[in-house]
Amino acid sequence: MAKPARVRDPLGLRRAVSGWLLPALVAAMALLAAIALGGAEAAEALARRWEGGAAAAMLVQLQPGLDPVPAAEQVATLPGVAEAIAMDRERLSALLHPWLGDASGLPLPPMIEVRLTHVREADIVAQGIAEMLPGAQVEQHGVWVARLSALARSLQAMAWMTLALVGGLATAILAVATRAGIAARRDTITILHELGATDGTIARHFAKRVAWLAACGASIGVAEALPLLFALGRMASPLLGDGLEMPWLALLALIPAAALIAWFTALSAVRMWLKRLP
Structure with missing residues (x-):
């Protein structure tokens, strides 16, 4: 007797959760996040250069x-x-x-x-x-360096705030996409739930799909950000000396971070919806 084929998508999530729209939105968020990370790294490098270089120099007019x-x-x-x-x-x-x-x-x-x-x-x-x-007249750079360093630290804080805002927007987008998927497969989910499928099983199916799409979108966004960051690094080389050092670990961490955010967001959204079922 032939072995029955394994159903990999029992909820029909490939039709419910778009395979191109969600990755495109996450890619845009990842692009913004990567630029924010690059901006934070550049501001940190500027602050270090000014504090450790110009601040430790002075001119003496004889x-x-x-x-x-x-x-x-x-x-x-x-x-x-x-x-x-x-x-x-x-x-x-x-x-x-x-x-x-x-x-x-x-x-x-x-x-x-x-x-x-x-x-x-x-x-x-x-x-x-x-x-x-x-x-002799001594010109110290300390006052101006302090002001420039404060400016660089402010820019760095703005970059981190932008990164946090992007994370919040990405979470909201993932939640909306998950709820749209639930609405599209409402009848199927309800039937499976009545047949004995647990809340955890249904939620994990949604979470896997959304997390995979988010990881794909984040990979695209990070890849698109690299040429921009290299170009910005070359433009900033007169100020940074050796140019912008790429925050490779932070950029690569955006991909699993996007997948984790998507996983927990989808898991929470589906579980909350399932709790309201009779």
Whole structure:
């Protein structure tokens, strides 16, 4: 006697839960989530670069006629100074070019570029320079760096808020899709329920279908986001130095995260609907 074929879709969910609309919606959500993750990573990199780089640097303008080379050697002996470099005219002209254009013919003051061992040493080093080189003017970057770092942290917080909002919208979309599937197969579900199918069995069938579609959609969305993130990284390379480091683990985690959200959302929605059956 022939063995009866196994029914893989007893609820007809392939017709009830769209195989293209739901993945398309989840792909759009995953795309937005991936961009939010990239934005959060970029803001974090900017904050680290400003806090660890520009904040630990200062410029020292010397009195006219003073040789910056021996002055830099003196400054380098101060506690908290990692490096002190006498700036030549070419370096000064390059720094002033965005504001003054060609400054090679201007009378430029002698300058020293100082790198600190830590940003906390800035005030101590500035005081030591003032005592060592009377009349020298020290320009610290700390105030501007603090403001820029605060801006970067705010952008990072906005990126995480956007990610949370996308997660909420995705959950709502999955819940609506599940309820639409329930409505489309209401009679079939009711008959199976009356024949003895448990709430857990019916809910798991829905959850598997929705989770699979969500995982497929998330994979598409992450794949679509990669070229955008690479392009944004190249655009931000002047600010980030080496460019944007891709948050690969976080991006890959979006796919199982979407599947888990879909699973629990569909499971909860179906169980709540089944509880209202007589």
